[in-house]
Amino acid sequence: IDTGDAKPGNEFDWLDILGEGTTLLVACGWLGLIISSRPAGRVTEWLYYGSLLLVYSYFLDLLDEFIRYPDHIRLMSWLESLPAPVGMLVLTYGLIGWHREQRAINRQLRGRELFLRDHQLIDPLTQLYGIEYLQAVLQREIELHQSQRKALSLLILDIDNFAAFNRQHGMASGDAYLSQLSELLSNQLRYSDVVCRYAGDRFIALLPNTALPQANIMAQHLRQQLSQLAIEKQQPQLTLVEMAVQQNSAKSALHAADQAMALAKKTATLSLQPI
Ligand SMILES: Nc1nc2c(ncn2[C@@H]2O[C@H](COP(=O)(O)OP(=O)(O)OP(=O)(O)O)[C@@H](O)[C@H]2O)c(=O)[nH]1
Numbered sequence: 001i002d003t004g005d006a007k008p009g010n011e012f013d014w015l016d017i018l019g020e021g022t023t024l025l026v027a028c029g030w031l032g033l034i035i036s037s038r039p040a041g042r043v044t045e046w047l048y049y050g051s052l053l054l055v056y057s058y059f060l061d062l063l064d065e066f067i068r069y070p071d072h073i074r075l076m077s078w079l080e081s082l083p084a085p086v087g088m089l090v091l092t093y094g095l096i097g098w099h100r101e102q103r104a105i106n107r108q109l110r111g112r113e114l115f116l117r118d119h120q121l122i123d124p125l126t127q128l129y130g131i132e133y134l135q136a137v138l139q140r141e142i143e144l145h146q147s148q149r150k151a152l153s154l155l156i157l158d159i160d161n162f163a164a165f166n167r168q169h170g171m172a173s174g175d176a177y178l179s180q181l182s183e184l185l186s187n188q189l190r191y192s193d194v195v196c197r198y199a200g201d202r203f204i205a206l207l208p209n210t211a212l213p214q215a216n217i218m219a220q221h222l223r224q225q226l227s228q229l230a231i232e233k234q235q236p237q238l239t240l241v242e243m244a245v246q247q248n249s250a251k252s253a254l255h256a257a258d259q260a261m262a263l264a265k266k267t268a269t270l271s272l273q274p275i
Helices: 014-037 042-064 083-118 131-148 162-169 171-188 212-233 250-272
Strands: 153-159 194-199 202-207 238-244
Touching: 014 042, 042 083, 131 194, 131 202, 131 250, 153 171, 153 212, 153 250, 162 171, 171 194, 171 202, 171 212, 202 212, 202 250, 212 238, 238 250
Parallel strands: none
Antiparallel strands: 153 202, 153 238, 194 202
8 A cells, every 4th residue: 555655845834834843842741741640530530542543643644744654644634634634633532621620629628727726626826637537547547558568767856955945945935836847847847747736845757668777867857956946946855765666555655765765865965963
């Protein structure tokens, strides 16, 4: 069958090739983004097939620039021109679905946010999650990590002699320090970590999918940041301990965290004592 001949180089229209080549590359990029970022489902299929049709159509467009087709194939030019508008329509339908899906997710997130505030799971001073949320989420993470055989770690942070700081500077300064510290913690940790105010002057950060060596590195980095703040602004010293969660329940993990903190404080006090 005669499927056409390659055009000689001097007939190439480089501007057309550049324009159509770029369009094809962008369409391939869309396809890649959809495949890599969307979860499987109906909306994703519409987006996928829409982009695929576009890629197909733009590819034929580009091929045109290099091949001269015989007449009987040129009559089938609908093969080249139809997929583009159909692809656009399919893609648009997918985008509308995506928009609806996003609106539903936003509604759900707002609902959850209201639920958290309603149930006083968020501490009003620091805007961090409080102990009830910590217990619930830690229990869930322990079960999840155990079933997936992944590592889970905790950071425990306690302010040293906060009672004395309050006495010296007043409760309002103490409050301001607590919210400043919480902000720093939220900013320094990763998006997936959960920072909670565990007690008055004690904080716990949950580090999902994190083994102890990595938690050590994170703690070291955090210690540096925090000690800088303490020196610059004459703020209290802090004790930071990292721990791998190997317990089966949130209750026993939190108990172990308290023990680890007590040991760290005791060791620090001992090291300050003259021998
Ligand atoms: N300003 C302020 N202080 C608080 C708040 N919650 C707890 N505190 C204070 O935190 C202090 C905690 O005291 P302790 O548990 O003895 O701890 P500490 O004085 O830091 O001593 P160590 O932890 O052993 O170093 C108390 O003095 C509380 O008044 C708060 O919301 N605002």
